[in-house]
Amino acid sequence: MNTETTDLIVIGSGPAGMAAAAEARALGMSVCVLDEQRVIGGQIYRRIEDTPEALRMILGKDYAAGSALADEFRRSGADYRPGATVWNLSGDGVVDYVADGGSRTISATNVLIATGAMERPFPIPGWTLPGVMGAGAAQIMLKGADARPSGPVVLAGCGPLLYLLAWQYLRAGVQLAGLVDTTPFSAYVAALGKIQGAVRGRKDLIKGLGLVSQVRLARVPVYSGAKSLEILGRDMAEGIRFQHKGKSREIAAGLVLLHQGVVPNTQLSWSLRARHGWDAGQLCWTPVTDEVGRLGQTAVYVAGDSRGIVGAIASGVQGRLAALAMHERSGGKVPPGRRAVLERQLARHVSLRPFLDRLYRPLDEHRIPADDVIVCRCEEVTAGDLRSYVDLGCLGPNQAKSFGRCGMGPCQGRLCGLTVTEVIAAARKAAPEEVGYYRIRPPIKPIHLGSFS
Amino acid sequence: MTTETLFSIPASAGQKMVRIEFEGETFQVPEGISVAAALLSNGRGAFRTSIVGGAPRAPYCMMGICFECLVEIDGIPARQGCMTPVRNGMIIRRQPGAPSLKALASGGRNEH
Numbered sequence: 243m244n245t246e247t248t249d250l251i252v253i254g255s256g257p258a259g260m261a262a263a264a265e266a267r268a269l270g271m272s273v274c275v276l277d278e279q280r281v282i283g284g285q286i287y288r289r290i291e292d293t294p295e296a297l298r299m300i301l302g303k304d305y306a307a308g309s310a311l312a313d314e315f316r317r318s319g320a321d322y323r324p325g326a327t328v329w330n331l332s333g334d335g336v337v338d339y340v341a342d343g344g345s346r347t348i349s350a351t352n353v354l355i356a357t358g359a360m361e362r363p364f365p366i367p368g369w370t371l372p373g374v375m376g377a378g379a380a381q382i383m384l385k386g387a388d389a390r391p392s393g394p395v396v397l398a399g400c401g402p403l404l405y406l407l408a409w410q411y412l413r414a415g416v417q418l419a420g421l422v423d424t425t426p427f428s429a430y431v432a433a434l435g436k437i438q439g440a441v442r443g444r445k446d447l448i449k450g451l452g453l454v455s456q457v458r459l460a461r462v463p464v465y466s467g468a469k470s471l472e473i474l475g476r477d478m479a480e481g482i483r484f485q486h487k488g489k490s491r492e493i494a495a496g497l498v499l500l501h502q503g504v505v506p507n508t509q510l511s512w513s514l515r516a517r518h519g520w521d522a523g524q525l526c527w528t529p530v531t532d533e534v535g536r537l538g539q540t541a542v543y544v545a546g547d548s549r550g551i552v553g554a555i556a557s558g559v560q561g562r563l564a565a566l567a568m569h570e571r572s573g574g575k576v577p578p579g580r581r582a583v584l585e586r587q588l589a590r591h592v593s594l595r596p597f598l599d600r601l602y603r604p605l606d607e608h609r610i611p612a613d614d615v616i617v618c619r620c621e622e623v624t625a626g627d628l629r630s631y632v633d634l635g636c637l638g639p640n641q642a643k644s645f646g647r648c649g650m651g652p653c654q655g656r657l658c659g660l661t662v663t664e665v666i667a668a669a670r671k672a673a674p675e676e677v678g679y680y681r682i683r684p685p686i687k688p689i690h691l692g693s694f695s
Numbered sequence: 696m697t698t699e700t701l702f703s704i705p706a707s708a709g710q711k712m713v714r715i716e717f718e719g720e721t722f723q724v725p726e727g728i729s730v731a732a733a734l735l736s737n738g739r740g741a742f743r744t745s746i747v748g749g750a751p752r753a754p755y756c757m758m759g760i761c762f763e764c765l766v767e768i769d770g771i772p773a774r775q776g777c778m779t780p781v782r783n784g785m786i787i788r789r790q791p792g793a794p795s796l797k798a799l800a801s802g803g804r805n806e807h
């Protein structure tokens with residue numbers, strides 16, 4: 243059977259994927275966009291084409307702004323396939339995906355990975371209890387299902403998305419039992435060292451600080467500089483305990499929403515055996531690419547948060563720049579001046595990053611937890627287990643698999659990988675690069691047998 | 696297992712509803728939302744038990760990353776509830792620990 247072919251396959255229809263597809267279409271490329279969700283928009287613009295008006299008001303202007311990009315994408319004539327989960331990808335541009343219970347193959351001259359970010363794992367005592375979720379996960383409930391917490395809820399951790407959700411909940415009339423903010427005062431001081439960039443991105447900065455002050459004004463108890471977070475409860479979350487100003491405090495809540503930033507979703511780039519480096523500022527792995535996102539000498543490019551966290555607007559610009567590069571690689575011509583315009587936009591929108599990364603750097607103790615904390619949720623491997631493997635000679639995540647099945651559950655290490663790297667690195671007193679990451683093999687998503695029939 | 700409802704979805708005029716069944720109970724839920732969102736807003740906190748310790752677990756990420764939302768849907772084990780939209784007449788069951796995850800591993804060729 244002949245494999246279907248196209249000029250460009252884009253994996254992901256978030257801002258990076260939509261912008262790349264629209265730009266590539268404008269250059270005359272044929273484009274196929276695959277996304278495992280049923281709707282376009284990615285994480286930030288989830289459900290953007292069909293948000294009820296009241297919900298749109300709650301979510302705010304930055305969300306609503308996604309409509310323009312969604313329209314541009316729809317008008318571009320890109321061949322968009324919803325509910326298409328990519329489970330395999332090769333460096334020369336062959337993509338396997340499942341849709342409607344069947345597995346299909348499509349190949350292209352160029353492939354763009356635009357699979358975005360995920361919330362950073364937050365391994366603390368009790369984080370596996372029902373009633374504990376990511377703040378981003380709760381925001382998905384709000385955007386996707388209009389679902390709001392029905393009882394007492396606490397938001398805990400740090401980072402723009404945590405404050406954004408607090409602000410959106412206020413607008414939705416949700417009472418917060420508390421906002422437990424782990425940003426230490428010293429982080430503000432350290433972040434000031436990065437202020438150069440922040441001045442250029444000051445509009446974003448002012449917007450961000452505005453969210454927090456509105457939460458305070460709404461008389462939500464805000465505990466700044468909190469540490470040693472711990473979930474209370476046996477079979478269900480019943481609250482949270484933490485240290486604040488030298489005192490131990492508890493807040494009762496059946497729902498605890500944790501968040502300490504987002505990290506790139508690198509499953510596909512790892513599965514290609516592409517080189518990745520440890521980003522010491524963002525404390526995560528990022529694929530090693532050239533300046534427009536190409537992985538080595540392959541046909542595969544990466545744009546948006548899956549290449550390194552840059553935020554929604556910069557993700558879109560990266561997608562467009564990658565489209566220009568892919569078009570040129572296929573022998574096409576790019577309109578004069580277009581690249582320079584995009585490069586200027588990108589510079590403006592990433593200028594705030596070093597400041598944000600420093601300010602919202604998650605605490606060591608919430609990334610490299612105490613012995614009794616579960617790190618691998620699937621196989622229930624604790625940080626102490628990992629340390630005992632290191633004592634027995636375990637050098638990195640792949641060996642941790644054979645010691646205790648760590649990372650071998652259905653999530654394929656997505657939710658423990660960063661923690662495993664950092665716990666082992668700390669125990670070995672080695673750099674994360676030396677310790678490495680899991681070897682990820684396709685399929686990167688489970689495929690049910692029916693898919694092959 | 697708890698019956699406390701963690702989330703609720705305000706009724707909105709003109710919202711089309713579908714009927715789903717979870718462990719023999721029937722719920723009316725808005726069309727188009729995910730199975731995980733439907734169960735979380737109907738008081739079904741724990742979805743499954745963990746493989747090793749048999750501890751209760753529930754959705755954590757809602758975006759296909761953590762696999763904590765695994766449920767059996769219409770007879771197929773280990774489906775990601777957060778990535779599957781509800782359909783009228785859908786029959787959902789709790790995912791017990793090990794055996795069905797093994798099925799997932801072989802069916803999904805998910806072994807390392």
Ligand SMILES: Cc1cc2nc3c(=O)[nH]c(=O)nc-3n(C[C@H](O)[C@H](O)[C@H](O)COP(=O)(O)OP(=O)(O)OC[C@H]3O[C@@H](n4cnc5c(N)ncnc54)[C@H](O)[C@@H]3O)c2cc1C
Nearest residue numbers: 254256257258277278284285286328357358378546547554
């Ligand atoms: C839960 C969550 C909520 C967020 N909410 C906000 C917010 O409200 N405001 C904000 O400024 N930032 C938010 N962010 C940050 C967000 O990462 C970026 O702002 C922006 O969405 C990144 O754009 P992107 O195009 O790189 O990726 P995304 O928008 O994440 O899009 C990636 C797309 O790829 C798809 N995908 C992933 N893997 C596969 C696969 N194997 N096969 C097929 N498709 C796949 C996903 O379904 C998704 O639609 C959020 C992040 C997360 C994790």
Ligand code: FES
Nearest residue numbers: 757761762764777
């Ligand atoms: S809730 Fe994490 S995969 Fe479904």
